[in-house]
Amino acid sequence: MIIDGKKIAATIQQEIKESVQNLSARPPCLAVVIIGDHPASQIYVNRKTQACESVGMRSLKIELPATFSESELLAEVERLNQDPAIDGILVQLPLPAHINPNRITYHISPEKDVDGFHPFNVGKMLIGELDGFLPCTPLGIKTLLERSSIDISGKHALIIGRSNIVGKPMAALLMQATPGGNATVTVAHRHTTDLKSLSLLADIIIVAIGQPKFITADMVKEGAIVVDVGINKVADASKKSGYQIVGDVDFEHVAPKCSFITPVPGGIGPMTIAMLLHNTFLSYRQRFPTKN
DSSP: OOOOHHHHHHHHHHHHHHHHHHHHSSOOEEEEESSSHHHHHHHHHHHHHHHHHTTTEEEEEEEEEEOOOOHHHHHHHHHHHHOOOOOEEOOOOOOOOOHHHHHHHHHHHGOOOOTTTTTHHHHHHHHTOOOOOOOOOHHHHHHHHHTTTTTOOTTTEEEOOOOTHHHHHHHHHHHSSSOOOOEEEEEOOOOOSSSSHHHHHOSSSEOOOTTTOOOOEEEETTTTEEEEOEEEEHHHHHHTTTTEEOOOOOOHHHGGGHHHHHHHHHHSHHHHHHHHHHHHHHHHHHHHOOOO
């Protein structure tokens, strides 16, 4: 079965929209900061701000030149931290080489860290306190599985990729002793030996490595659940654009073996944005618990 992430994300966004419409006070507001004119970053930021507006939230897009210094960016983040009209702050990555992304992330107030990257929120996640902000893509995957009525308790989950954005937090979420968790988790990476043997043991495979069609049919057992986080451009002369978007999974050949699989596009991407909206609304609720 193909899991329609776009449809599930649309349902979540409709739920958020209804909640926002029921507010008697101002709507939640997300501030998105982008440095420079990186084309992909511009596309991602526009999608996020448009998603905010589609559910009735405010979005503040702050565009800064690539020459902006690290100290100037820290000052801008601090201004947003102190602004009571801002509920969530997102600094779009990648940043120019002269700016340390960790230093910027650490400076965002944990109460407005809707990306879920601040060490305070990461720490809460690791110790099982899930009332902080969870990283949007792993939370999107967890929510996708839950809303597809997939019980992962007791299953062996293989996560391929150990990034701070997907792999590490995904492992933490799936192993928690909470609903939507209780999986036995293995994390594989570029130094893993005999990946194929590991993947053939896995009930659930989550892959986020940025390598087109890396997971092939001979690496997946019958009935496995496969979640593809990869987004890759590959040349395709038959397309008007000259390329096509594919995931890290060879979807055409892997899908027939799976009980569930996510497509690319239309799988995890929409869920990531839906969780950003979820976190922004959560921030608003935590900061103004009496507002309705």
